[in-house]
Amino acid sequence: MSASLLMPAPMSTTDAVDGSMTSTMSPIDGSGDVWNHERAVSSRVRYTASHGTGSLMPRRYRPAGDRVGVRFPGIAAVARGFEPESSTHARRSTPIDRAERSHRREATSPHRNEGSPVYRSLARWSFQHGLFVLIAWVIALVGVNAAAGAIGAGFSGEFSTPESESSTGFEVLNANFPGAGSAFGGSLVFMADGGVDRTDVVDGMTGYFEEIDAIDGVSVVSPYEPLGQGQIAPDGGIAFAQLNLDSDVDQTRAAVIAEEIREMTPDIDGVTVEIGGAIFAEFEPPESELIGLAFAVVILIVSFGSVMAMGLPIGVALAGVGTGGFGAVSLLSNAVSIPDWAPFIGVMIGLGVGIDYVLFMVTRYRELTRQGSSPLEATMGALDTSGRAVVFAGVTVVLSLLGMLVIGLGFVSGLGIAAATTVAVTLIASITLLPALLGLFHSKVEVTRWRGLLTAGFVALALLGLGLGLPTLASIGGVLALATLVASLFLRPLRRVVPNRRERPLRETTSYRWSRVIQSRPWTFVFLGGGALVLLMLPVFSLRLGFSDEGNLSETTSARRAYDLIAEGFGPGFNGPFLLTVEPGSPADLGLIGAIPEALAADPGVDRVGPPFPSDPADPAASDAFLIQIIPTTSPQDAVTEETVARLRAEVVPSVIDGSTITANLTGAVPANIDFTDYLGGRLLVFFGAVLGVSFLLLTMVFRSVLVPLKAVLMNVLSIASAYGIVVAIFQWGWLSGVFGVEPAPIEPFVPMMLFAIVFGLSMDYEVFLLSRVKEEFDRTGDSANSVADGLAATARVISAAAAIMVVVFGAFLLEDDRIVKLFGVGLAVAVLLDATLVRMLLVPATMELLGARNWWIPRWLDRVLPRLNVEGPAHVEIAEPADELTGEVSEEREPVDA
Template identity: 45%
Template sequence: MLPCSIPTIHDPGVDRNRSSASHWILSRGTPAGTATGVCAMARQEARDVTVMERWARFVHRRKWLVLAAWLVILVAGAAAARAFGGEFQTEFRLPGSESQRANDLLKERFPAQAGGEAEIVFEVPTGIDGARPQIEEVLARIQAEIPDVAAIESPFERPGYISPDGTIARAVVRFTFDADKVPHETAMQLIRLTEEAARPGFTVEPGGRVIQFNEQAEFGSEIYGLIAAVFILLIAFGSVVAMGVPIGAALFGLGTGLALITIAARWVGFPSFSSQFAAMIGIGVGIDYSLLVVTRFREAIHAGKRVEDAVVEAVTTSGRSVMFAGVVVAIAFLGLFVMGLPFVATLATAGAVVVLVAVAIALSLTPALLAVFGRRVDSLRVPFFHQSEGVDPRSPWYRLSRAIQARPWPFALLAGGLLVVLALPLLDMQLGFTDAGNRSPSSHSRKAYDLIAKGFGPGTNGPLLIVADTRNGNGGLERAVELLRATPGVANVTQPLLNPQGDTAVITVIPTTKPQDHATTELVHRLRNDVLQRAGTNGDRFYVTGVTAGQIDASDRISQRMPYLFIGVIGLSFILLTAMFRSVVVALKAAIMNLLSIGAAYGVVVAVFQWGWGGELIGVGTGPVEVFLPMMMFAILFGLSMDYEVFLISRIREEYLKTGDTGLAVANGLTATARVITAAAAIMVTVFLAFVLGPERVIKEFGIGLATAILVDATIVRILLVPSTMELLGRWNWWMPRWLDRILPNLHVEGPPASEGEPAGAAGSRPLTAGAGQTG
């Protein structure tokens, strides 16, 4: 006989007269040793749940105190953010790179050349010389009316600033701040001034990085995501109250998280778009986490449990899943620190903050709200949509799972094949930085970009700055200019411009190719590794910088560090999942499936934005994939996809601890979680697709990529691939080497396998049925 018994199983595939653990398990062909392990795991689960159960009972009995505490935290946080919060300002620094060393040298010795630039492009079909008074008037107004202008380079004072045909001219406006720090109102004032100056036959277009940064239209897709979430939750729960709990909890968590980030911005340089990024992530995970807790609470209520016991069950089961899922997401975000890009690291910190706050909300505020509403959680029902929770063998999800398990090979091959086909375009991915040439044709920066390319050649939109440290003499400057002009791929080289002290010089190099061209990247490397090395024989040191060179340095840094990100995030997640589920196979399979989902998302992004498939439908043309997109998408998607993995597998393992039958556990687990995972994924997909409605190409890339990955993960992976592969692996799903089992800590997420914290099958435990409303 086995050391414990397992409750009676009511399943269409099981003889109802067989209720003893040994008879049932052996009838399924499960070795007795495996059954003994199930009993041991079940007892361990019951012991480990004590802390979470105590917390849940405290939240229930002190619900008003918990609600008041969160209200105080939110109000105090908002007040502190308003009084002491810092500003969000994007600062693109790349420590250790050549372009960054050059920029630092300019700021120290040649500040007039270190600030952000805006270009004012004039087109006069009858000739620029005839419009000189009007052009000089525009430049004089800019100097007099626009604040923070350090200098203006007039086309009539700088050679090469008037096109060869004499119809297009460019002026450069240099600011005292970096381009990303020029105040928004200053940039908008410059745009308005140029719009007032333009007239038929006299075109004036502002461009450059200052305009690009500030012309980006803000698009509040959060509201669209919230509206979609309301309707999806109404359909999923069929109750206004049940819908309102996760929505309210998510907003509460988002407000708290944003307050913390704003306060931290006083000391940490968060990018300017941190609040929008945090809002998207915070709304998504906040609703998801609370949604899972509410679902489990309703399941317990529908099974006839007392409100307090229902709160305990929700926290000790779904709450544990939320806790560990949130840790995995935070790990994925913080893994971005290895990239060595400060603005990426701070953005990752913002994401991790809102995720951890969402976890805290789901484990405290959400159960407190459920304790307040109690059985009224189903109040204000929506006709035709009210549904109960739990495992129901009549459910289409249950029948689908059984159908997949009956033919696992065809479904596994079909799902895997679909993922591979979607990921195939990834092999042709071309990374680069989008610029004004990829923006909307109606934007000022795009019009200025096109005029410059038309009048001066494509390379003029990506000039390279050669910064020379001439403290040991400037005898090498002329030699550098000669070598640069003789270099293939160089269209034009200006004479050196010295600072007042004479110890620093700037040479502008215009490539023959546009900034995104691979030939431009090769030119930058050739200048650094060959041409300028030969020019520095007299002790002069030369550095290549400029926007294009900085982007190339960032691209090189990302390419070098990406393997560390992948290894770090996947490795830590693998260890954590192994410790959670006591299975090497489950953790390895989760990592592989998440990579397949992310690969499919990458493939769709390449097909749409690089190949142009369907691009006209969303208003984008062909171009490279943003170089930082794969990095950011990997961190976000690996974490969010792991959420669904933890939710599903934790319920499957919980069912396995009750039954000892992997097949039945998969069917029950999928049935119990499919609807909540589908609802959560639908909310995420809608939120991310709202990005596509915005005007910015890179935002559209994020929207398509994130929505694709979540959709694929919630359908092909969780519904088709997981049941089929788990059926094929059978008892090997739970394989764990003994030496590894001894090393890793026990991080159980399923909670007690039977009511009142007793091990499954303990004396006096109630029979388990697969009917609607039954819970663990």
């Protein structure tokens, strides 16, 4: 019989007054001295408030019935003595036992227990030089944005697909038809009462076109000149002039040109003028992020009851987004092809991850200060634990976004660089500015006065009013916030401290009980949760990638009105004409060129075809190239248009030029979009596989497990696929399209890639934060079931609050007019919601219960080969005052331990 079973269990008594608990016999030294909590703390014996006195034992001891109690609770109730971990058993070792032993070794390994001097030194320096760090960030914020304003931005929406027929056609256009080589030209559409051939209309519009033609980088094809034949509608009421931009004109310059054109618009009776074209489309800076911030304020206040704990995440996130999301990205746009709406996608992502990252660290800081650490010790401990997970998650997001560079397309690379820059700067702010602010405010993080609470609420009201475009509501909120601060100078009740809420022991929380319910029926909940995700992902199998056209813009925009006028006067195909470049190889080919328009016009997908236009109108026979304009019968985003392009390229044109030396390339904005979509769609699976593989490897290095990373990857794929399914149902199928203010259209081809990179990185954040706590409990107790429940209970509130903030920040972008911004908002909000609910709160505890200790199994050879990544930090930073497992009461006496 083990000697530990002969040793009397420590007899405990509980003081009826203060709930403090002492033991009359010490199983550690057998001296009979009173075991009190101060001695346990001063001896650096680890304990956790939710686990009672069993966790007070030194690491070389553990409850004898702990492992057995998982399978035989009755035996565990009797065997409450202590036995050395080195004691042997007669039965054969199982994979579960080997996993337990492996991770008990891991728990005591120096790789786990040693803190990082880098994190702690960074936290100490920032904490002690808080004012300097704060001033440095203010200078960076102002300086970067001032530089961006002085230098100017160079946003560009033009893209080309390497080695595609459309890109080759654009090269021919640029060489032989200057001004027609931009895929993102536009049109100036006008409608006149009484017809566009009225004398005053002809004179006024002709002069207008001449003024526009004088703008640098713009050329105009007027409907009143021979080259513009066919640009007047059959009924004579609507006409358009083609606006061709030089190939080096970017979106920033195009926006300036559009403004100049609007200012030149003549005032002619009965004439309406609209500017069409994607590059001329107005993009208003979104204000919906203010709505997200308003709800973030409320969520943080309700969740944590502290104004300062609310203000720190929001303030740090705004500093990071303001510096990286706007200033830095604007400067980068001069060197990289970045669309003008990319900064706002970066802001959406940066606000979400920035608030989350700081929230995780502030939560750990508050835990440590409540356990007796000084503000400096708590700051170093928070950065050395939660800060590690934050850096790991942030770097994962950045790498995932930068992985888009391997696609080899400037447009996609620019999107990835813009988003990655915003996340990287926000991450740097989280690990430098936060410790600095904690050094400035110290213990004020835990103190909330009624004036602060009320002021925060009124500020949230003001932000909501600004985001909704309700100036009256914004003014009321601002005035009330200011009045509250002034009134607090005279009213003592407003200066009183709001009582802190009593923290319940983990095993009395709803999250713990929820986890135990899930674990009691794991198979049931695996099928329910997995079935729900599979059901939601079904629409993804009908995903159609492609570019939506201007018909999806808001009806309040000039580009949308121009689109509708052209469709009304000429037909939907006029909004997306094709251009066929024809290069004769010999004089004998000139006769065949005349036959091409006839063959094209016979195709059922073609509405009309223009005559071949030579590059040298003075001597057509000496021309190096000819240009033929083709008008399809369907709109640019219609699936039939894609079929028409494929048919013209594969059948119609080759049937005419086969056997000749003619080179023909079908190009234009619509064929270029189709080529881009095909190129990107063919590389999506490669990109997904690379991100999944790297993520699996990183998680394996972190958790020293094979099944946990595999399970995490599969669940993340399920949640992301489910988000894709909902996006397809709303934006492609048109379900609830009226509610969301969108029209059914294909999904932009770069959206699934960016959503995958962002969401997978964010889910890694939650994964690491949750599983690191679960693994910590398992390393300490060897109890797989309780470690899952305890880890979930310890992280549920902060994960729920972080997810809720992301959902409202992302979801608020549904109020924007731009379809792409809405698409990102819905996709990100749904993905985070599913990940934080169905995955983290249901599938994770259920699957981990089924796997048991096998969760932490890893082949020995793999364990030796893989490098170690420690995102949990040192094991001794948790210095919680012990509490009774049933009552949760804590001794008033505490002795802080260095973190």
